Amino acid sequence: MVGNATSNTLEEHNSPPLRAQENVLTFIPADISKPPDGGYGWVIVGCNFTINCFTWGVISAYGVTLSYYLDNNVFPGASSLDYALIGGLNFGVAMLAASPVNWITRRYGHHIPMFVGILLQSFGFIAASFCHDQIYQLYLSQGVLVGLGVGFLWIPSIAILPQWFEKKRSVANGICSAGSGIGGIVFSFATSAIIRKISLGWALRTTGIVSGGMNLIAAALIRSRNKEIQPYLHPFDLKLFKQLSACLLLAWGFIVMFGYITILYSLPDFSRSIGLSSSQGATVNAVLSLGTAVGRPLIGLLSDRYGRIEVTGYATLTCAITVFGLWLPAQSYGLLLLFALISGAILGVFWMAIGPLCAELVGLKELPSLLALNWAAVAGPTTFAEVIALKLRRPNSGRPYLYAQVFAGISYLVASAIMLALWYDQRRKKNSASLRTW
Template sequence: MPATSSDGVLVVVDGNQDPPPDGGYGWVCVAACFMINCFTWGIVSSYGVYLSYYLRYNSFPGASPLDFAFVGGSTFGAAMLVAPLVTFLARKFGTRATMVVGVIALAGGFIAASFASEAWHLYLTQGVLVGIGVGFIYIPSIAILSQWFSKKRSLANGITSAGSGIGGVIFSLTTGTMIETVSLAWSLRITGIIAFVMTSTAVILTRDRNKVIQPAQHPFDTKLLSQTNVWLLLAWAFISMLGYITLLYSLPDFALSIGLSRGQATDTITVLNLGTAVGRPFIGYLSDRCGRVKVPAFLTLFCGISCFAIWLPATSFGVTLLFALISGAILGVFWVTIGPLCVEVAGLQQLPSLLSLSWLTIVLPTFFSEAIALKLRRSGSGREYLYPQVFSGLAYVLASTFLFQLQRRLEKQSSRQ
């Protein structure tokens, strides 16, 4: 039967399918996916603490700042690069079995990193292996929520995405303390053990509705690339991620570059993650009420404006904290809205396929963004992070134009129908 999406787009729902229940066991899945975000992306987002430590204390002699930047970038890159494989394995062996592989890889990556003695060891462990673990756990989970929710789809995604903010707060506060009190190696081991216990619990609680939805689950459906709307969505994902990684990983070291203490730099990334925890559920609620394309378009633009209006002139602890709080609430709008956006563009059955294309699209920007940012630094200039700040702001502003265009096209298609 025909139905209308939150943006007024006419979609077709198979009358033989049970509609998403918008609740029930879906709320247990929300709690499970919240935990997954908390102990995957939440842990990964605290890499800025490790990066700042590696840069300032020359932890691995002979390693350059670019080496450490690529470690963080390879985590995101590896997580996204395995998306087609994860989609295929989830179809063949089931969602839960695929996620178990991720739990082992995630914990193993952190524990193995604790024995690293050279930078390339970090590439393979804290970078690639942790990234593979995150990908195998997170990618199957993102499609589950859209199977359980319709009217509250963006809200459910917003609540679960807030988990990365909560995890970021927890690990940003504790990682620096653990490094100082029990050593870098034991900090990594403890993180790995916690990640194993918590993600295992979350995987046990997850339950998909694949038998009802019967999603296509093509790991790489090239037919989608014939649609202009898909290209607009992917362009937004690619360009906005350049700004996201730059801002997320650069902020702690930026704080040190303007003369703040290490404790204040840690507080900055903590406040950013706190903003994420508070802001993401609100983004989800707002998207359900005001439009699942319109809201992320405006928030992407606003994040770019805040880089120029607040971050660029920031020279004090107070202004830096203000920027961290505001940007934290909105900088990760991609992670909150990508699932619902894919449904708006391609429909529920094509969700896994378009998500796979989205993950592959952001492999390059997630891998290279921080390396670009560190290359743009002007050490000893007094404004060390001027160019990375401008780069991040421009990326967000440019990315927003693609979503605004997507919004206009969807409105025209709706009016014709």
């Protein structure tokens, strides 16, 4: 009687459930590895939002800098492919850093690589501001150092967010991903204005100093739940290739990046090719980022409600439709702004969806390992997509970017077919599991 009374009293106060065995009350421990879906998790959302803003947001403004490089003989002897490859290195080197970053995180925790990343990114932009005449200097500073900085800072952070959310995982990730859109807006206008009124050098220095300070605050506040979850953190886990779903996700990311980088970096120069001014080109780039800021939280909300694979597949297909339906016929400022706004909301669906999708397919323990494979898979396309796009460009024709536009549209179309295959594979597994249970 005493035991029952005690149990009832404790249950009324929301204590952990009790089990009676031989007149001894035993507490059943709660599952501490289960994401809390809130609490300090919202601070993590703020930290990740800031990191996205001052890493990918900063990099997305490279389209403005690229347009300046293409129109001005800043580095004598440098070609348009040189400048495209430098922008691609921001993504490619960041992705290639995934395996060593995972190893360092497993050994020393997440703060060490993040602080190293802040130092590398800031120094890369500041060093680039003093580069003159020799293009290899820009390769090393604005290309390699900035790319390494982004990789060391961002890669540990993206694996932390899913540890704090389950039911709200996609919407939380969508809010974080919107940071890149806000950063893109701010730095597109700021870079263009500083270049016009002061110089390119001061635009790069300002970017390095401001992004470094903000990232330092975010990295200091971020906390992981690695002790509770104990993720494997394999730098390159080959056994994941045995899973068809993981292979399909890797293939989707590989293909979709060709379309993403082509649109992201080509729009400002495409604007100039149809007779718009450099300030109008910067505005187009900013509107693209505005679409990102608005669209990614919405995609996250829809993903949590209607299915992450389903919404990701629809968004990928819609990207293909907007390229062929809006970008191909765009010869006016108004239509180009409309395309930038709509496509901005969905073209970067990879960055919004990849964390939740990996967690859904393999669980939190394998999450960092599958993410590392995804970063390795997209390193090639992120590095060389804009190089391919500029190689396809026909400067002396009436429509210089026609082939590059088709290339981007086909990339999204093929990627949407791969996501359909992933959806079918997951549906087949669920049906098989249901039959076994029955």
